[in-house]
Amino acid sequence: MKSFILKRLLISIPILIGITIIIFFMLNVVPGDPVALMMKEHISVDVVARVRAQMHLDDPAIIRYFRFLGGALHGDLGESYKLNRPVTSLILNAFPNTLLLALWAALFAWAVGIPAGILSAVKKYSLPDNLFMGFSLLGVSMPIFWSALLFQWCFAVRLGWLPVAGFAGWKFVIMPAIVLGWSSAGIIARLTRSSLLEVMRNDYIRTARAKGLHELPVIFGHALKNALLPVVTVMAIQVAGLLAGAVVTESVFNIPGVGRIAVNAIQARDMPLLQGAVLFETVLVILGNLAADILYAFIDPRIKVS
Amino acid sequence: MEEAEAKAPPASFLKDIVTAYRRNRLATLGAVIVVVLVLMAVFAPLLSPYDPFEIDLDAMTQAPSHAHWLGTDQFGRDLLTRIMFGTRISLWIGIVPTLLSMALGTALGLIGGFYGGWIDTAIMRLCDMVLAFPSLLLAMVVMYTLGASLVNIFIALAVVGWAGTARVVRAQVLSLREKEFVEAARAIGVRNRVIMVRHILPNCLPALIVLFTLGIPGAIMSEATLSFLGVGAQPPTPSWGLIITSGKEYLFSAPWIAIAPGVFILITVLAFNFMGDGFRDALDPYMKQ
Numbered sequence: 001m002k003s004f005i006l007k008r009l010l011i012s013i014p015i016l017i018g019i020t021i022i023i024f025f026m027l028n029v030v031p032g033d034p035v036a037l038m039m040k041e042h043i044s045v046d047v048v049a050r051v052r053a054q055m056h057l058d059d060p061a062i063i064r065y066f067r068f069l070g071g072a073l074h075g076d077l078g079e080s081y082k083l084n085r086p087v088t089s090l091i092l093n094a095f096p097n098t099l100l101l102a103l104w105a106a107l108f109a110w111a112v113g114i115p116a117g118i119l120s121a122v123k124k125y126s127l128p129d130n131l132f133m134g135f136s137l138l139g140v141s142m143p144i145f146w147s148a149l150l151f152q153w154c155f156a157v158r159l160g161w162l163p164v165a166g167f168a169g170w171k172f173v174i175m176p177a178i179v180l181g182w183s184s185a186g187i188i189a190r191l192t193r194s195s196l197l198e199v200m201r202n203d204y205i206r207t208a209r210a211k212g213l214h215e216l217p218v219i220f221g222h223a224l225k226n227a228l229l230p231v232v233t234v235m236a237i238q239v240a241g242l243l244a245g246a247v248v249t250e251s252v253f254n255i256p257g258v259g260r261i262a263v264n265a266i267q268a269r270d271m272p273l274l275q276g277a278v279l280f281e282t283v284l285v286i287l288g289n290l291a292a293d294i295l296y297a298f299i300d301p302r303i304k305v306s
Numbered sequence: 307m308e309e310a311e312a313k314a315p316p317a318s319f320l321k322d323i324v325t326a327y328r329r330n331r332l333a334t335l336g337a338v339i340v341v342v343l344v345l346m347a348v349f350a351p352l353l354s355p356y357d358p359f360e361i362d363l364d365a366m367t368q369a370p371s372h373a374h375w376l377g378t379d380q381f382g383r384d385l386l387t388r389i390m391f392g393t394r395i396s397l398w399i400g401i402v403p404t405l406l407s408m409a410l411g412t413a414l415g416l417i418g419g420f421y422g423g424w425i426d427t428a429i430m431r432l433c434d435m436v437l438a439f440p441s442l443l444l445a446m447v448v449m450y451t452l453g454a455s456l457v458n459i460f461i462a463l464a465v466v467g468w469a470g471t472a473r474v475v476r477a478q479v480l481s482l483r484e485k486e487f488v489e490a491a492r493a494i495g496v497r498n499r500v501i502m503v504r505h506i507l508p509n510c511l512p513a514l515i516v517l518f519t520l521g522i523p524g525a526i527m528s529e530a531t532l533s534f535l536g537v538g539a540q541p542p543t544p545s546w547g548l549i550i551t552s553g554k555e556y557l558f559s560a561p562w563i564a565i566a567p568g569v570f571i572l573i574t575v576l577a578f579n580f581m582g583d584g585f586r587d588a589l590d591p592y593m594k595q
Contacts, residue, residue, distance in 0.1 A: 014431065015435055018431065018432070022435060026448065026451050141572055143547070143568070144531070145531060145547075146568035149553075149565075150565065152557060153557050244442075244443060245442070247535075248442070262443065263446075266535070274450060278443050282440060282443065285438060
C-alpha cells in the first residue's frame with residue numbers, strides 16, 4: 001500500500017509542475033504584455049515602465065517562471081493589483097466559504113443520489129426509476145447558472161422561502177448547495193443503479209437468494225457493499241470537482257468564495273489574482289483525485305498503479 | 307470500378323447503424339429536434355418578422371403575447387427572434403470547437419498510439435495535465451488571454467476538449483496497430499502516414515462519431531456559461547447564455563427573459579445527448595470489433 005501511495009504521489013508531481021507551466025505561460029507570455037491586458041485605457045509610458053519594473057516583466061520568461069514557482073512553493077502567489085493584498089491571504093480567506101458550499105453540495109448529492117440509485121435498481125423500469133433517471137438527466141443537461149436562476153425565481157422570488165443571494169447563515173446555503181449538487185446527485189444515482197444491477201447478477205447473490213434470504217438483506221447485506229465501491233471513488237473525486245465547479249454557483253448566489261475571486265479577477269483584469277485562484281483550484285482537483293485513488297486502493301486492495 | 311467498390315462502406319454497415327439507431331425512440335426524437343433547430347437557425351430571418359438587434363423602447367419587457375410569443379427583453383427586442391438567431395450561434399459553437407478539438411485530439415492520439423515511445427509519453431502527459439484542469443477554469447484562462455469573442459470561444463473550447471479525444475483515439479490505435487491488416491500494409495511497404503490515415507483512422511470513426519455527438523452539448527453549455535460569466539460572446543450578440551445574463555437583472559419583473567433561452571439550451575443539450583446515446587448503442591458492435 002505504501003509503495004502504491006508513493007508511486008501515485010510521484011506521478012502527481014510532474015503533472016503539478018506542468019500545470020504551473022501552462023498557467024504561467026498562458027497568463028504571462030502568450031498574449032504579450034500583461035500590463036496592456038490589465039490596463040485597457042490609455043496610460044502613459046512612464047506608468048507602463050513602472051508597472052513592468054514592479055512585475056519584473058523585463059526579466060526573461062524562464063526566470064519569471066521560476067520566481068513564480070518558488071513563490072508558490074512557499075505559499076506566496078504574489079499581490080493583487082486591484083486589491084493591493086497578497087493573493088494567498090485573499091484565497092485562504094475565501095476558501096472556507098467554497099469548502100462549506102462544496103461539502104453541503106456533496107452531502108446533498110450523496111443523500112439523494114445513493115438512495116435514488118438503490119431504489120431505481122430495485123424497482124427497475126418502474127415509475128420511480130424513470131422519475132429519478134429523468135431528474136438525473138435534467139441535472140446534467142441544464143447549465144448550472146440557469147438552474148440557479150430558476151431556483152432563485154421559484155423559491156426566493158415566487159415563494160419567498162429562501163433568500164435570493166448572499167452568505168449569512170444556513171438558509172443561504174440551501175439553494176446553492178442543491179443547485180451545485182444536482183448534477184453530482186444524478187451521476188451518483190446512475191452509477192449506483194448500474195453498479196447495483198451488475199452486482200445483482202453475480203453468483204454469490206444467486207446463492208444468497210437460494211439460501212432463502214429476503215430481498216432487503218440480499219441488497220443491503222451483500223450486494224450494496226460491492227456495488228458502492230466505484231461510487232465511493234466517484235464521490236471523493238466529486239468533492240474536488242465541486243470545489244472547482246463552484247465558480248458559477250458562487251457568482252450567481254454572490255458567495256465570497258475562490259470561484260468568485262477568479263471571476264472577479266477576470267472582470268478586473270487582475271492577472272496575479274486569477275493566476276493564484278486557478279492554480280489553487282487546479283491543485284485542489286489534483287489532490288482530490290489523488291485522495292480518491294488512495295481511498296479506492298484502501299477499499300479495494302486489488303487496485304495497483306499500472 | 308473495383309477500387310471504388312472496395313473503398314465504399316459496405317451497405318450492411320450503414321443499414322445496420324440506421325436500423326439500430328431508429329430502434330431507439332429517444333435517439334430518433336433527438337435527431338428530429340436537431341433537424342428542427344437547424345431549420346430554425348437557417349431560416350430565422352424568414353421565420354420572424356422582427357429584427358434581433360432593433361431596439362423598441364415602447365415594447366420593453368413585455369410579457370409573452372400574440373405579438374411576441376416569448377415576450378420582449380429589456381430593450382423591447384422580440385425574445386423568440388433573438389433566440390432563433392441565437393440558435394445559429396449555439397449550433398456553430400457546438401460544432402466548430404468540437405470539430406477543432408477532435409481534429410487535434412485525433413491527430414495527436416493517432417501519432418502517439420502509432421509511434422509509441424517518447425512521443426506517446428509526451429502526448430499522454432500533456433493530456434494528463436489538460437485533463438487535470440477544471441475545464442471551465444481553463445477555458446476562462448484562455449478567454450482572459452485571447453479576449454472575449456466568438457472566434458476565441460472556438461479556440462478556448464478546442465484547447466479544453468482535445469485531450470479526451472486524444473486518449474480515446476490512442477486507445478483504439480494501440481489495439482488496431484497490432485491487427486493483421488496493418489501488418490499486411492506494412493509488409494507491402496505502405497508508408498506510416500498512409501497506414502495511419504487510410505487504414506487505422508477509418509476504424510476509429512465509430513468512436514469519433516459518438517464523441518462528436520456527445521461533445522456538442524458540452525460545448526454549447528460551456529459557451530453559455532462563459533457568456534454568462536462575461537468572458538464569452540459580447541452584447542448585442544444574441545447568444546443564449548448572454549440573453550440569460552441580461553435577464554438575470556429582470557428576474558423579478560420579467561422572468562421570461564432568463565427562462566426562455568434556458569429552455570432552448572436544455573432541449574438542445576438533451577437532443578444531442580439522445581443522439582449521442584443512440585449512436586453509441588448503434589455503433590457499439592463496431593467499436594468492440
